[in-house]
Amino acid sequence: MKRVGEFFQNIFKNRMMLLMVLPGALWFLFFSYLPMLGTVIAFKEYRFDRDGFWASIVNSKWVGWQNFKFLFSTNDAYIITRNTLLYNIVFIFLGLILSVLLAVILSEITNKRLSKVYQTGMFLPYFLSWVIVGYFTFSFLSSDRGLLNGVFNSLGIPPIQWYSESKYWPLILVLVYLWKAVGYNSVVYLASIMGIDKSLYEAAMIDGASKMQQIRAITLPMLKPIITIMTLLAIGKIFYADFGLFYQVPRDSGTLYGVTNVIDTYVYRGLKTTGEIGMSAAAGLYQSVVGFTLVMTSNYIVRKFDKDNALF
Template sequence: MARIKNFDKKNKKSKFKKFKENKELLLLTIPGTLWFLVFAYLPMFGIALAFKDWKIHGGFLESLIKSEWVGFNNFKFLFGSSDAWLITRNTVLYNLVFIILGIVLPVTLAILLKELLNKKLSKFYQSSMFLPYFLSWVVVSYCLFTFLSPEKGYINSIITSLGGEKISWYTEPKYWVFIIIFMSQWKGVGYGTVVYLASICGIDKSYFEAAMIDGASKWQQIKYITLPLLKPVLIIMFITAVGGIFRADFGLFYQLPKDSGALYPVTNVIDTYVYRGLINLGNIGMSAAAGLYQSFVGLILILVTNGIVRKVDKENAFF
């Protein structure tokens, strides 16, 4: 018993010592911790809304307690709808494309930027690609409208000047699969590029110097040094992206096509469908059920994907 007590005392002292040594770093984590506590963990109590017929009875807690328990009835809004297959298909397929392009394009651009000898030019390109990330989809949608406006759009002006007929872009679903994918990558590729570029810049230069001495070409350096050392970051980004495969960027699918009903076959996803249902029906429980469904499926996908990665390459697993 005395040995156990001594061990506990030493363990507590070592923990306190580590805390003192890293107190500055721990203090820096406080804002992020508070943010997650307020905006991520406290709202989790609202999960109960997914199983209740929400009615306002005063304050939030009073309404939560007095609202009738309806079990899984709210989930029928998603699964019992005639559009359930359409919105699920659109959400998943778009996200699969976004995951693939969201890795290939940023990694390629990050490698190209790293290889530029003119560093000032490299920073200019980097800033230019990163700028669209800060624009809201509302602003982007109006910029796109100047190009695709059926009457005075820039693209239609070019088409008519070449002897063609104007295209009614906002009533033709066949074009919007490509427009949405292009605009999504245009807006988000800068963020991914910065992440991968930071990782590439962190690679020890001695690896490349040794490879150059051995006569390795640029492609061989990328293939045998850059890409293998990027693997941990690639895996983390891939797993987190898979976790959001049942979620869609609301602004991309709602604001960009101007909520045109003619485009619903290719632009209607789970998030926009739930929003329209909430506006029309005013049922908060249904929207809460959809959010819970997306979060639960995302959690399962992360666990499954991480489990597969852990079996293949244990060192690079997320957890």
């Protein structure tokens, strides 16, 4: 009874802090933890149009691993897995380098008002929806009135049918993703740089260190923990693809599926065609389990080399 009393006493004592945490806790409860109960749908022939939303979860026929076979028994299984993995590896690698580089450059701008203008300009693309970005891309790549083909026309170069030729799209998708994400992702690294003790730089300047030497000897080593954490979190989503990027930007062009089809778009098209919600749930569960395994494995490896930089 004493411990129970102390528990409620601590809650009352920290009630204001707990009240501040409540919105975030409720968000995780309703959108992250409660939906876990729905993973049972991945093993059932779920049809809400037959028995209703809730009754179908209980009454639907148990099909075991049948829904998972949709992802692995088709000829597209290799293509969608390859595309999802390779694109995410490139996004993680180039995104990390460019985000850190951008954060370092912003931190070196002495004019704070000018720095705010640059930051706003680089953050803006992140807040645009992929639908808008898709139309921006189309304005550049349209075969009839696209800006690039207009320039090619004026130079006497034959126009390119961008939405029919798949060889250009790996580069296009990478560039569009980096344009949209790098500015926002640099915020975390910029905040970390701002938190570095200024006396370290002053001591380095007294010792005659150049700006590049200061970055190499102070800034980058101090960013190592946050770089490790952000990379580990990104690895956990390596089997997730940004649906808007791979669906809206290529405008769902069938001739580009070889380089734009990923797990998320493949499942969406399958769901739209067959209406099998259990298949979609199976894909989500598969991505979550693989992501969890990768995070745990990566974190274990990091702990072996540097325990302080691991997530847990």
